[in-house]
Amino acid sequence: MAHKHTLKVSVGRSDEEPATKRTKPDESFNPFYSSMWDEISKVYYTKRSLEEFDRRTAHESGDKVLTSARRKFGPLLVSDICALRDLASKGGPDLSILRGYSWLPTVPETKSVTNSAARSAGNMPSAYDANFERFMIEKVHVLPPNWQDPHGDEDDEPREPQNLGLIRDVLIQSRDSLAPSQWPEKNFREFKRAAGMNPDEEMVVKFEFPFVSGLKDSQYVVTEYIRFDNLDELHKDIVALQPDKAYGADRNDINSNVREELARYIVPASISTLAASNSFLELMGSTGHPGVAQRQAIHNGAVGARAMFYLQNYGKAIPEYDDNAYTLSSTYHPIGGILQMFATHPVAPPRHGDEPHYHMTLVDAFMMKGNPTKFREGAAAWRNGQQWAQQQRDAFIQRANNIDNRRSAALQQASAGTSNGKGEEDTATGVRPSTETVGGKGTALEKSAGR
Template identity: 30%
Template sequence: MSRDRQRQQHSESEPRTDPSPPPTTTRQKLDNQQQDTSPTSLWDNLSQQWLTRRALREFDRRTVLLAVPVPPDRTGNEDTHSAQLKRFARYGGPSLEDLRAYLGPRTAPPQNRTMVSHQSSSGKRAKSGSEPDVPSKRKKTPVQNLRQQVLTENMAISERELNTASNTASQIQKTSAYDKNFEQHLIDHGVYPDGYDGGRDPANWEEISNRLAQPRLSLSSSSLSREEFRIFQQKNRLALNKGMVMSTVFPTLAGSAPIPNAQDLPFTNLKALTDGTITKAQPDFYDGARPAELSIHIREELGGYIVPATNTAAPCLANFFAEGKGTIGALDTAYRKALYEGALGARGVHQLRSYIGPKTLLDNNAYTITSTYSGGLLSIYCVHPALSDDSQRIDYLMTHVTGWALTGDPDQFRRGVAALRNARDWAKERREELIAAANSKAQNPNRAGSGSATEGSLSPSSNEPTLPDPAISTDELALHTAN
């Protein structure tokens, strides 16, 4: 009784610390919160918040994180309590007799102790294949077996939970940046998806639609057999994720036209489209111009709008974008990425046209194409700038141009692929026109109104581009079949 009372006195006098880590669920929540790098201002400034995974993680960050106890700062206290801990340990530590199912301290069987002492005194060791070096295990009681089984099952469950949480967190990190709240953020800053603005179509929408509907010699019935269409269907069926779509399916759609392009390149050099709280754009595919084609003075002056990356060899002045998703991907994510990237491209074109001259800047025409592809469905959009209703900023409006189900039949496949390739050619022609005009402006040292014009001093006008002969195709297959 005196030893138990002494143990109780020591346990009451010593500070109790809990060195065990937080529960698995709490650690999982903290890991997910650390993965979400969105600043707090992104959520505070949304006009409407949607219930998404990222929103729930932000809620946990603001509530659960505060509830997790923070361990006290023990810096410098180790020497103070060291003597007390050693003295407490010499008396046996805390008493465990009141714990349910406690079996008492484990001691070696008498025969094992005798065998060990005998071996140590004689200095002999057991040979391989005879008696083992370790003591023989004693038979466990039913309570011990049950306890061991419970511990084993708990360890297996914890390991499965950690693996599942890790896989789920990595999957959320890839897709949650472009959720419903991301779209709401773009809307709050004047970047509108298709149909949101009430149908303010660009003035050249009909011209773009007619150009995209033109047939191509490389995709005629004589050039594209039904067997080749079957092969495309098989590739599309096997493309389960974005990487497989962009590596096996999209090259068939894009063709082999000699247009500078890049894939999966982060746009780290562009200025923020909104307030800087959303992630940098990273298109799955985009077309642009070779940097050497544009004057170095223009690239230096407008680099934050038309030079997407710090890599000087990457195509600049991007105005064609493509986003792909596999059969297990989310099409709405690709749509929001296409909206975001199309607005960045339209802003770059707007800045370059402002450099050329402000008289025809806001002509209500589109010069940027963005597209999505998922599960055989191809959608093509155009994005154009327009003055906001209060004339205080430039809005960017997304408008649907055409769409095709490419896996339906060979005729739909030909017409859909022709529309995508025509869109690439059309965007390339607009880039070349703008670059030629901008370089001419840069070579004239006496040009008036150098630099980007402000949006408030612009007067809208019309500037319809001249479309080339639709029968002319620029891809290699068309040139080969045209003879």
């Protein structure tokens, strides 16, 4: 329900201040952000919601003061102006009885923008505000893990992906590179000491998480802190995505026609070759708040799942939903070495033609600093997850490229007058962009020499 000009604040989770990171969101008032408050049904008691409440209260109070003054006083006469000038020349009225008085500020009118410049300038709602999650649930239809609709609407109940069991089977597979003979216990001690006692995020990125990701991480197409300002956002009123780490394909591996048609969903930034990202990581320093990281992961997972959905349905007149997940988004906190891995999948909207809804599911969690065995389990899950995600996007890209190649061949034949009359239906052979691409339960994801 919209709240017009009256902001009701409910006591709930406090606002988390952003930890020391590469950039901080703009803490000053901006007119673009305020439009969010009228669109969510419940507003949590946070710093930003209080600022918005004060702003609207000041606006309304100012209107009342000005209206009262206009009713009580008429226009000034020439004699009044002369009297005022005379009073001013003698020092003006005695204001000593007025203490702590300040005039009400001018309040700018609210408006909404959709261009990337405004979204990249910190002028939009972001994961640093606890109300962001509710906005994503109610306006973007992205459901976090364990979400329960207070109204009992079945359309808004979270659903697990059908291939959740298969993903879990993939993650728990052991890796030869993490066997005790290849990864001795002294490495575990080095991992625990890597970032120091109270590491900030930069220390975790440089010195601690590389123990988890392993040497093979450098073989992936991966970006750090790149703003995804080329994509259409999930909603016009939320900030552009900026993952700590994003894994995807090289855009040059995708046919130019496919890239151009799906650019708004799969080509995140012009300054990177990354495309079709379907695995993300949010890292925290020791003072980082897990709530912020999870809200970032919710946003990451939905954008990645959308990219896979459009690649999967490339060339189809009517999109199909198979209720499987092909996207992973993870969070890592150095206190305890807690790694959480989530899967996000698209769900058909209640009304045909609407944008997909997205449901996020916790796949598994690992406390990696407990002992060497826990570390090996978490590190194996992370590395297996990256390899699995790569297999999914590669299969979808190959399928889309095959469709584009057949289209191009048919156009060439038609232009030469030798068209065979075949349609453009999806008849790709040898490409199975589904849960089968991981090879099924028990399939080894790593050879003995791999990391």
